[in-house]
Ligand SMILES: *[C@@H]1O[C@H](CO)[C@@H](O)[C@H](O)[C@H]1NC(C)=O
Ligand SMILES: *[C@@H]1O[C@H](CO)[C@@H](O)[C@H](O)[C@H]1NC(C)=O
Ligand SMILES: *[C@@H]1O[C@H](CO)[C@@H](O)[C@H](O)[C@H]1NC(C)=O
Ligand SMILES: *[C@@H]1O[C@H](CO)[C@@H](O)[C@H](O)[C@H]1NC(C)=O
């Protein structure tokens with residue numbers, strides 16, 4: 001066993017040979033614009049770069065000192081950008097800190113906007129600012145198509161005051177939602193790249209009801225103790241690619257919920273945090289489905305979970321055609337887990353007679369170390385057992401001296417290749433199924 005374990009790092013490097021053509025193409029594109037900045041025409045508070053207009057929030061009254069309320073300047077620049085036609089850059093300049101209050105930024109726009117955040121955007125630190133406002137939103141973009149957000153800057157949620165008020169930190173606190181730092185709702189052909197999000201009030205970045213999303217080269221960071229600070233949340237969204245991200249937070253690195261499909265996740269580094277999760281699904285007897293998901297290439301370090309599917313009892317719908325492959329884990333508490341008895345509630349959940357179906361789930365080339373003995377846990381529903389599980393080349397040793405094991409309840413599937421810990425469901429050789437996931441094409445990745 002020892003000599004297999006020694007090879008995991010080099011295997012990991014081999015795993016991560018991906019095409020960089022896209023990245024190179026984007027960088028070349030951006031550099032081309034920056035090199036031809038012209039002087040602003042007198043009297044016009046915007047700069048023309050080749051065929052692209054540039055509107056800096058500083059030209060609309062933003063002070064960028066971190067203290068002055070720069071919200072109005074942002075709204076003003078956005079309003080003008082949105083009403084023009086052609087390609088427009090709205091810029092938060094480098095080297096400055098802009099205090100932005102909760103804002104709704106709406107489309108549709110005539111133009112195609114690139115929001116270039118090169119400086120820092122900070123949230124008001126005091127939750128009192130949200131009194132009378134929607135507590136779930138800070139920077140909220142909705143109905144904007146062909147939006148690109150980039151710039152190499154930072155978005156700081158200043159979440160500390162929200163965390164101490166959380167009922168997860170202090171159970172005497174009432175349970176309230178806290179803002180998602182960056183939300184995209186009903187956006188089509190969206191690209192988010194080259195950004196850093198830190199210390200969000202709650203979830204860092206969320207895509208809800210969007211179509212064709214490409215997110216890459218994003219760093220998300222908050223302390224391990226910060227409550228519910230998910231990295232990237234994908235909800236009711238179809239066609240998402242998330243790649244080359246580094247996520248260290250207090251909750252799920254990536255969570256995929258509620259009627260989402262065609263999700264492709266690759267080259268993700270995750271930890272600390274709660275790992276990569278599908279679900280939870282089926283809370284409050286809801287019908288929900290997640291299907292056609294590939295997680296290909298991930299490194300998980302010191303996380304509570306590795307790859308996880310979680311469903312509440314009593315729901316319906318399905319989680320299906322999901323593949324987790326080329327994953328390296330280090331000291332992960334539940335490296336592979338399906339939990340159809342998920343119950344994140346103050347009261348114990350009752351056993352119910354229905355469940356969200358979990359079907360056609362593959363785990364391929366997953367190796368590393370488990371912080372607990374139970375490296376694989378399939379805790380499936382009595383009402384609706386897991387079907388079509390598939391395991392291939394799994395090696396999950398114990399992080400501390402000892403053996404690992406797999407536990408199964410109501411789990412059915414097939415397996416091949418090297419498997420440690422040994423599988424816990426009975427394997428039928430004839431029923432080999434390696435699920436092929438169809439993602440379709442994602443124009444968002446190619447169009448910008
Ligand atoms: C900051 O500016 C926005 C936009 O003008 C406004 O809605 C908000 O009330 C302002 N907040 C404070 C605390 O001044
Ligand atoms: C939890 O909150 C209560 C009431 O706000 C406070 O009295 C108590 O000291 C807090 N406990 C901790 C551990 O912070
Ligand atoms: C994986 O993502 C990291 C972090 O963004 C990046 O530095 C690295 O180059 C990526 N690897 C590949 C092979 O693209
Ligand atoms: C998911 O989609 C189904 C069918 O379109 C719909 O009935 C259900 O309400 C949706 N669930 C949620 C949580 O949006």
Ligand SMILES: *[C@@H]1O[C@H](CO)[C@@H](O)[C@H](O)[C@H]1NC(C)=O
Pocket residue numbers: 302331333371399
């Ligand atoms: C390994 O994981 C366990 C359980 O999460 C944790 O207590 C321990 O500190 C981790 N070890 C290291 C070296 O980080």
Ligand SMILES: *[C@@H]1O[C@H](CO)[C@@H](O)[C@H](O)[C@H]1NC(C)=O
Pocket residue numbers: 349350351382
């Ligand atoms: C629910 O079902 C599980 C699995 O069959 C069983 O272990 C558990 O005791 C049951 N819980 C209740 C509250 O009936």
Ligand SMILES: *[C@@H]1O[C@H](CO)[C@@H](O)[C@H](O)[C@H]1NC(C)=O
Pocket residue numbers: 318320321359360388
């Ligand atoms: C699971 O795969 C089988 C065999 O390919 C297929 O018949 C079934 O419809 C799939 N289940 C779901 C929920 O997609």
Ligand SMILES: *[C@@H]1O[C@H](CO)[C@@H](O)[C@H](O)[C@H]1NC(C)=O
Pocket residue numbers: 401402403
């Ligand atoms: C691990 O499993 C091996 C083979 O079954 C056994 O010989 C060994 O004693 C086990 N080690 C521990 C710490 O349980």
